[in-house]
Amino acid sequence: MKFYLKNLVWLAVMLFAACGSKAQTDKATTDENVEKEVIVGAARTDQYIDSLKGKRVALFSNHTGKVGDKHTLDLMLENGIDVVTLFSPEHGFRGDADAGEHVASGVDGPTGIPIASLYDSKQDRMPKKEIMDSIDVIVCDIQDVGLRYYTYYCSMVDLMNAAKKYDKEFMVLDRPNPNGMYVEGPILDMKYESGVGRLPIPVVHGLTLGEIATMVNGEGWLREGGKAKLTVIPCENYTHATRYRLPIPPSPNLRDMLAIYLYPSTCYFEATPVSLGRGTDFPFLAYGHPDMKDRDFEFTPRSVPGAKNPPQLDVLCHGVDLRGISEEEAIAQGINLEYLIDAYRDLGMGDKFFRSFFELLIGRGDIRQMIEDGKSAAEIKATWAGDVEKFKAQRAPYLLYPEN
Numbered sequence: 001m002k003f004y005l006k007n008l009v010w011l012a013v014m015l016f017a018a019c020g021s022k023a024q025t026d027k028a029t030t031d032e033n034v035e036k037e038v039i040v041g042a043a044r045t046d047q048y049i050d051s052l053k054g055k056r057v058a059l060f061s062n063h064t065g066k067v068g069d070k071h072t073l074d075l076m077l078e079n080g081i082d083v084v085t086l087f088s089p090e091h092g093f094r095g096d097a098d099a100g101e102h103v104a105s106g107v108d109g110p111t112g113i114p115i116a117s118l119y120d121s122k123q124d125r126m127p128k129k130e131i132m133d134s135i136d137v138i139v140c141d142i143q144d145v146g147l148r149y150y151t152y153y154c155s156m157v158d159l160m161n162a163a164k165k166y167d168k169e170f171m172v173l174d175r176p177n178p179n180g181m182y183v184e185g186p187i188l189d190m191k192y193e194s195g196v197g198r199l200p201i202p203v204v205h206g207l208t209l210g211e212i213a214t215m216v217n218g219e220g221w222l223r224e225g226g227k228a229k230l231t232v233i234p235c236e237n238y239t240h241a242t243r244y245r246l247p248i249p250p251s252p253n254l255r256d257m258l259a260i261y262l263y264p265s266t267c268y269f270e271a272t273p274v275s276l277g278r279g280t281d282f283p284f285l286a287y288g289h290p291d292m293k294d295r296d297f298e299f300t301p302r303s304v305p306g307a308k309n310p311p312q313l314d315v316l317c318h319g320v321d322l323r324g325i326s327e328e329e330a331i332a333q334g335i336n337l338e339y340l341i342d343a344y345r346d347l348g349m350g351d352k353f354f355r356s357f358f359e360l361l362i363g364r365g366d367i368r369q370m371i372e373d374g375k376s377a378a379e380i381k382a383t384w385a386g387d388v389e390k391f392k393a394q395r396a397p398y399l400l401y402p403e404n
Contacts, residue, residue: 038244041173041210041233042075042141043067048171048233049079055136055169060087060118060159064143064175064248072141072173073111085135086115087127089142089155090251118155125158125195132162137169140209143250145260146179148188148203149196149267149361152250153212157198160216160228170228174210174235174400176244178260182206183392184334185264186384188363196360202384202391203335203363204264208400210234215398234400241404252306253283261330262322265339271358274343275301275317279310287339288312288319292346297321319343337377344371 041047042065057076059065065072076083086093086108093108093115105117118125138159144152156172163170185203199212199221207215210232217227238244249255254263259282266284269276277286279301288299295318301310320339344353354368362368370380 036237038176038238038242039236040067040175041235042072042175044233044236045075045079048139048173048231049076049081051231052076052081052137052139052171053079054082056082056084056134058085058087058116058131058135058138059083060089060138060140060156061142062089062093064246064250065141065173066248073108073113076139077111083111083113085131086113087138087155087159088115088117090151118158125155126165127159127162129166132166132168135168137171138163139171139173140213141173141175142209143175143246143248144177144209145246145250145254145263146177146204146206147263147267148185148199148201148205148363150263151196153209154195154198156209156213157216157221160213160230161223164222164224164226164228168229169231170213171231171233172210172213173233174208176235176238176242177206177208177240178244178246178257179204179264180206180208180240181243181331182334183388183395184384185387186362186364186367187387187391189365192359192363192365194360197363202387205391205395206240207395207398208235211395211398211400214400215395218398219394232400239402239404240399241402253278255283258323258325258327258330259284261327262325264334265330265336266322268337268340268358268361269343271355271361272340272343272353273311273349274347275299275310275312275319277301278307279304279313282321282323283307285323286319286321287343288317289343289347290315290317292318292343295319335381337371337380341371341377 059073061072067075073083106115108115116127116131140156140159142152144150160170183202183204183206187202188197188200190200213230214232216222217230222228245257254260263284266276266287269287274287274289277283280299286299290312297320298316298318300314300316301312303309303313347353351372358368359365367380
């Protein structure tokens with residue numbers, strides 16, 4: 001009996017030890033797999049505040065320039081930085097203007113600091129000489145989404161050109177690229193350079209703004225060559241494999257991560273009569289037209305804040321609801337021209353389906369003809385595979401973060 005009890009005690013001790021050991025192993029495994037929180041450049045005030053003190057600062061930002069609940073502008077002012085000018089991009093400094101809408105210069109209500117718009121009615125978006133003469137350094141803190149036709153990086157490059165021309169410093173407080181996991185699409189043919197395409201890069205370039213700025217300097221892409229006096233404050237705990245979820249919608253019609261992941265595939269409808277859902281609760285997550293046939297899904301675009309005059313305003317559209325696609329599937333498909341080809345074939349409008357804006361978005365002059373000739377999305381995608389590999393090699397020296 002004593003022997004039996006002794007063995008029971010021994011067995012209990014061993015089981016307890018095994019459970020404890022397994023618990024420790026599970027905890028260690030869990031701890032190892034926890035993804036560290038990404039710290040954006042603007043949050044790393046110890047890396048840049050002191051270097052800005054005593055200088056006249058111009059801040060290029062908008063509603064996305066935040067650290068937690070506090071705007072980077074407020075952080076700077078609280079730390080005694082002399083912010084004398086605010087540069088505003090498309091959608092304005094507070095982020096409430098329509099896509100493509102001219103944004104007037106003015107004064108920021110909460111702070112009284114003058115706003116110089118980079119998206120007014122002028123074609124040349126170079127800041128005026130009197131503004132550049134009044135500053136020492138331009139600081140860029142804005143959330144991009146990683147697409148060549150998304151205009152925030154274009155405005156940044158314009159400001160880099162201004163900094164180079166007027167011999168001013170340029171600083172990027174870097175933020176992650178939510179589409180930074182891959183490279184996809186044709187490299188821009190520079191004869192199609194425009195306000196939605198400023199650099200010879202693919203549609204999905206996989207770079208942060210800090211990396212773009214570094215590459216612009218390194219590749220000599222400024223207007224008159226040479227380099228801007230560039231400083232990049234990088235993110236911490238970020239890699240190009242990080243699935244970074246934006247805490248704030250970057251513009252009025254990119255409201256969630258699925259829309260951001262589908263944006264490389266649906267934006268081309270902007271160059272057609274087809275609605276991509278502007279004026280609804282699901283912009284960039286659907287497409288439709290009054291004359292599309294045999295479709296179960298219907299929607300009617302309305303005039304709403306951020307989409308005051310959307311395509312097919314107040315007209316019932318028949319089309320396709322993309323909200324059932326998973327985020328993983330949207331990422332995996334990259335640029336998917338099947339949606340565009342589907343609408344093109346359904347409507348039977350021929351070349352009237354496209355506006356000249358299409359070439360500015362896609363970046364090449366032959367893809368429209370491929371669609372009209374009946375090429376599949378896969379066949380068209382194959383034509384830019386060489387561009388993707390070429391660009392990956394070209395950008396490698398400028399990457400600030402690991403690829404995985």
